[in-house]
Amino acid sequence: MIRFLALMTRPLMQRLLVCLALAVLPWSARAFSLNDLQLQLRATPIVRGHFVQQKFLRSLPQPLTSRGDFTLATGRGLLWLLRSPIAQDLRISADGIARRGPDGTWQALPQHTGAGRENRLFLSVLAGDTSGLRENFDLTLTGDAGAWQLMLQPRSVLLRQIFDNIQINGGKLVDRIELREVQGDRSVLQMTDAVAADALTPEEQRAFAD
Template sequence: MLKIIVASLLLWASAASAVTLEQLQQRFASQPIIRADFVQTRTISGMAQPLVSHGNLLIAQQQGLWWHQSTPFVMTLLLDDKRMVQTLNNQPPQVITSDSNPQMFQFNHLLRALFQADEKVLKENFTLDFQDKGNQRWTLGLTPKAAPLNMIFNRIDLAGSEFLERIDLDDKQGDKTHIQLSNTRIKPPQLSDEERTRFAGP
């Protein structure tokens, strides 16, 4: 789940047509809601075939993250400041709270600083490799240097133009995750009634 959370929340840090980290941070303030479709391909050490999943996500600054995987099986993940709720194939939801797992939510708070593209926090926790590729295209390589991220990932690579288009995660277990994002939308800049119900949860 931590890998899904990282990959999704990094969307905020990277949704920009910027060519500097400072511009990424400025752009963040004007992106209160992001919607996107994803294709996730996981290459797991010891498995011959990669695992491919499809779905869509919704990130709202005030409410949190809603991640919905539609294939090969249905899984929904809701994450906010106080709880993580996972629902698998319409089974009863599993709820983890900040009280029951404080380490998870310490990790979550670090990510909140990360997806705000806070340059100070990024430099404290990562070795940065930001490159302007021209024509508004950019890449950002993040090599963790602080816990808990350095215990999970070797490196995180992001790439995009106006919006984040690709996330590559290289983890300590030898697994690799590639997430391709498409159909990214920032309008309307407020949640619909149906979208609000997604964050209601148990």
């Protein structure tokens, strides 16, 4: 009798394990969502690091390359400190772009039509602001919290005339952004040695305050 019950129980246990596995699979697929990504990136409101930016133009055999340092502060903006091929300090925010002059003061740069939207887009991409990105793009997120990829497909007619797609890769922080343009040019931005910080330095505070 005991042996009979054991034989009857084994298939039931197998079916139970299969059901549990099927129940876990959809949960695993949903485990890392766009909201999770946004929360993960917002957990580090201040990020510093180095960057290498390459612009691949169809008309040039070699990419245009620039290097420098950056500080991204949620709610403040981005300090983009070029070190090569020229030295130039830029501050990018939702209000526009400013350049630091030789005397240390910041001067707003003229903006062409649509520049404000482009600035907000750039900041949203770097900060992983998925709610802001959803306004203009269809988002597809793959991977997990340790290694993810976010694909942006433009929705509006205007953006579809500029971008084919934008691909963002990262882990705890964003580490690579690739912008593919409709005409075939593309830009690749890589952030290296990025670290989270709890507070701005005095110099950074002055730069964002001016």
